[in-house]
Structure formats: C-alpha cells, structure tokens
Amino acid sequence: MKNLYLLLAICLLIGCSEKREEVTLSGLKKADFEASFEGKETGLYVLTNKNGAEACITNYGGRLVSVMVPDKEGQLTDVVLGYDNIFDYVAVDGNFGALIGRYGNRIAHGRFTLDGVTYELPQNNNGHCLHGGPNGYHTCMWDARQIDDQTLELTYISPDGEAGFPGNLTIKVIYKLTDENAVDIAYEATTDKPTLANLTNHSYFNLSGRPGSQILDHQLMIHADRYTPVNKTLIPLGELASVEATPMDLRRPVAIGAHIDDAFEQLVNGGGYDHNWVLNSNGDINVLAAKAISPVSGIGLEVYTTEPGIQFYSGNFMSGSDKGKHNVIYPHRGAFCLETQHYPDSPNQPEFPSTVLRPGEKYHSRCIYKFTVE
Template identity: 50%
Template sequence: MKKYSFLLSLFILLIACKKHSTTIALIPKNKFETKIGTKQVSLYNLKNQKGMTCQITNFGARVVSLWVKDKNDIFTDIVLGYDSIEDYQKPGANYIGATIGRYANRIAAGKFTLNDSTYILAKNNGENHAHGGVKGFNNVVWDANQLSESELQLTYFSPDGEEGYPGNLTVSLLYSLSEANELKISYTATCDQETPINLTHHSFFNLNGAGAGEITDHLLSMPATKYIPITEDALPTGEILPVLNTPFDFTATKTIGKHIGANSEQLVFGHGYDHCFVLEATGVKLAAKLEAPSGICMEVYTSEPGIQLYTGNFLNGAIHIGKGAKHYERRTALCLEAQHYPNSPNQANFPSTILKPGTTYQSTTNYKFGNK
C-alpha cells in the first residue's frame, strides 16, 4: 500500500508541476479599457500554439507582458511593465515596452537641416531631442486590428509638424508570435515630404523574470566589432571606434557585469552601457544573443544597421513600481534596441535616415526565445 500511495503522490505532484508550467497570469483587459482623447485604448493577447503569450496595448504600441518557458518548463514573464493604463500614463513609464518614433535615440540641440531648411524639434532631454520628443509614438493611441490569435496590426498617422518633424507620416506595425517562439516586429511607413525616421522597440528584458534582480549575471554576445562613443550628454561624438581591448567587446560571450564597472570614461558618460553597436552585415542578421541563469535564451535579429545596449542605468525602484507591485531597481533590466545610429540627421558620415515621398520605410526586428 505504501508503494501505491507513493506512486499516487508522485503522480499528483507531476500533474501539479505540469499545471504550474502552463499557468500564465494574464493582466485583465478591463485594466486597460479606456479612452484617451477620442481614441479607444485596449489590451490585446497574442498566443502561439506552443503557449508563448504576449500582451500588447495600443497606447504607445507597447508590449506589456511576454511569457516564455524557462529551463524548468515554467512560463516566465520577462519584460518590465505595469498592471493598468493609469500606470503607463505616469512620467516614469515613458518608454517601457514602447514603440519609439519618429526618431529613436537623440538628436543634438533638438534640430537638423534638410533641403536647406532647419527644423526645430521638441527638447525633452536637456537641450536635446530624445525618442521622438515630449509626445513621441510611445505616448499616442494607435489604431489596432487583431488579425489572428498570434498577430496584431497597429497603425498611426503622424501629422506634419508633430514634435517639429516635417511631413505627414503613416506608420504600420505588425506584431506576431511565430511557432519558432519569436516575437516578430515589422514596420512600414510612408510620407508626403522628406523626413527622418528611426523606429525601435523599447522593451526592458530580464530573462530571469521581470523584477527578479540585476541583469549583470546575463551572458551577452554581439558580433559588432565597432561601437559609437558618446559625449557626457550621451550624444554620439561622430566617431565609430573598434571594440577591441575595450569594455565594449562582446564578440566573445561574457556577463554584462564583467566590465560594467571598469575604469572607462565611456561607461561614466553612459552610467553603464548606453551605446549603439555597429552591425556591418546587410539584410536581416543576428545582432545579439542573451542568456540568463533561468535558462531562457534570446536572440535578436534585425535589418537595422545598429543596436543600442542600455543596461537600465536610470531605473529607480522608488519610481518604477511595476506589475505585481515589484520595484524595478537600477540595472534590473536591459534593452536591446535595433535602430539606426543616433543623431544621424546631423552626422553626414552616418547612414541616412531620410524617408522620401514615393518610397516605403521597411524595418524588421525579431526576438527569438529558447531555453537550456
């Protein structure tokens, strides 16, 4: 009898573990159902056939939660986020999980010259323009159309003069979950007047789980042999320098924390890593590999020429209180933002970011997940 009792207990335990591994604590949609201005805000659930699940709100085209399996076959939410639309409207939530535009990263002095005309942009980063301005694409309501259980299309019309940018711009964004456990992000855009455009995705990742301590133990590798140094104001100097023999060399896998405290002026200027790495390959190519002690692995593929590594240097647990009342402290998440180089409209030696009428902006970034 004892033998059968033990087997029954073991069977019940296995069933409980299996149930736990497939349990995902989704945020209720009613926490996001509201109107901002005249537009309806909602929360959308995407799921693939393997159970990978992503929640997205059309406010800022933001990823709110992203559930993938760890090495113990347990679903884990690996992105920072908030439990309600009200929390996303607070200043501290500006970029968490959002789509950034019209121009990701910084534009020096909040201005640029195009076709002999100088355009003055909103200044929201000291004397500079950052991540699209005071009301960038992260703080507007996108039109949403859920195409299937695993696909969500979002569109936004940015009028001429918004945040100082020239021309009317229409942006379409497709989020999809593939059966290869990829979060795929595809952007297209058209305009009626020449304008700079540089879109990126700004999820804060912690592959041990959102709010589960520092990401300095994550292993990172990037094929980039060059990076873009910055000034004390986090603006690019205009140089493109080799990573060899610097703390910025991730061509061989190492922990993020290995050199983050090194005696480096660049790390002082960035308060850690906050730099764009140059991707020299063309087409959609591997930009980064990330792995955590949880066993969760992430690969980033993109058509963009650069990827910004940001190690959550300005997260502050007193301000950033996220899902489940977790305090998001400094360096408890990181961003890998596929994009063009910062301040490109003012740097003739950087690849152009100017979109012309009659042409279509196209960009792809895929975050692929697995576990070990």
C-alpha cells in the same frame, strides 16, 4: 497635457465594475487596460502560439506589456517589464515596451537641417531630443486590428509638424508571435514630405524570471566589431571605434556586470552601457545580431534585425522606485534594452547611414526577438 488622468481613472473604474474579468497567462486583467484616451479606446491584445507562449500588447504607445515563454524547467515566465494597468502607463513618464518615433534615440540640440530647412524639435534630454520628444509615439494612441491569434496590426498617422518633424508620416507596425517563440516586429512608413524615420521598440528585458532582480549576471553577446563613442551627453562623436581591448567588446558572451563600472570613459559617460553598436550583420535578418542569456532561468534572447545598429542600454537610469506589474519594485539595472536602429544623431552626422525618407519611398524595418531555452 496629453495625459488625462481623471478621465482615465473614471473609465478604469467603470470598466472594472461592468466588464467580465479576463486574465492573461501573465496575470494581467484585460479590464485594467480598457479606457478612453484622446477619443479612442485603449485595450489589451493577446497573442498566443501553438506552444502556449503569450504576448500582450496595448495600443497606448504600441507597448509590449508582457511576454510569457518557457524557462529551463518548462515554466512560463514573463520576460519584459511594465505595468499591469493603463493608468500607470499614461501617468508615468517612461518607455516600457513602447514603439519609439519619429526618431529613436538622440538628435543633438533638438535640431536638424533637411534640404536647406532647419527644424527645431523638443529638447527633453540634456538639451537634446530623445525618442521623438516627450510626446513621441510612446504616448500616442495607435489604431489596432487583431488579424489572428498570433498577429496584431497597429497603425498611426503622425501629422506634419508633430514634435517639429516635417511631413505626414503614415505608419504600420505588425507584431507577430511566431511558433518559434519569437516576437517579430515589422515596420512600414510613407511620407508626403521629406522627413526622418527611425523607429524601434523599447522593451526592457529581464530573462531571469525574477523581475525584482538586477540583470548583471546575464550573459550578453553583440555581433559587432565597432561602436559609436559618445560625449558626456550621449551624442556620438562621429567615429566608428573598434571594440578591441575595451569593455565594449561583446563579441563573445560576457556578464553584463563584469565591466559595467570600469573607469572606462565611455562607461563613465553613459553611467554604464548606453551605446550604439555597429552590427556585423549588415542588415541581414537571418544573421544573429545579439544574444542574451539568464543563467538562472536558462532563457535566451536572440535578436535579428535589418537595421545597421543596436542600442544596448543596461538600465542605468532606473531609479529603483518604479513599481511594476504585480507590485514588484524594479531596481537599478533591473533590465536591459536592445533597440534595433539607425545610429543616434544621424541627421547631423552625414557619414552615418541616412535616416531621410522622401515621398514615393517606403520605410521598412524589422526586428525579431526570439526566445530560446539553454
């Protein structure tokens, strides 16, 4: 087991008793994120911009822990779910705010073939490999270097054979909190053997300023004419289906809860929305890919990406038992995710855009989460 609970608990107790208490705008105590894990030190890195907005990141899993942006009354509001100490992040099997890899989303049956060689991966979700397996990058220790008040660099070398994937993958991720109140995430990676690369961020958003509430009233738009239908275990069927005249048509803003429980086969399969949309933006980072708005707070979230797809997940598997920051219970459908990505199961679906990365090539991906006030 990677999770050394006792060691973390001891380190937290020592850290809390000896270190000067520093508290972020979101109420996080830096000392609660200081521990020793896998021979490296965990910490909480704080980014601020000229507007007074704040983003906090831990190098355990490269996780976005909090994002404080103004609501329609000018009050700073935390819009992402998570925990207020490193122990909970390690102890709970979840993806709150995490960097995901080596392959974000699902690979059918935990198996793919590349250049005639078949690779076996951990099966951690209905017989499939999800988000790189149970010990994916969301559980790894990233090396952190804070470049300036607004920029954090995270690096990780994923060894050949980790979770069954071939090649040493050298990864760099840059988090930047811009003066436009955007969290700009830039990914780079290189490999020494042919491999797969599909990295993303798995932040859970609730824009209302009421983290114990559901997000069914949030208005959502996804700039996509097509999506990838899935079977009952959420593996794509291989087609790019039109959203026309279906509950998957989000080309104009729609309340997330408006059709979420419709007797539509795809929503039944996902227990709600848990699908990949084929973006019309065609990899243009300057074209809006998706937008969500809370009618309560007036906070909007705009998503821009170089990726061909985006996974919209409506928190269907949130059990209502998670106790997050400040002891708030996160309810069923208490957040949504917009994960920019290549399509699920692309390694087994040759008609989908390729996720193969070869020596001499460089993987690039970028996602911008920009927060606005309506």
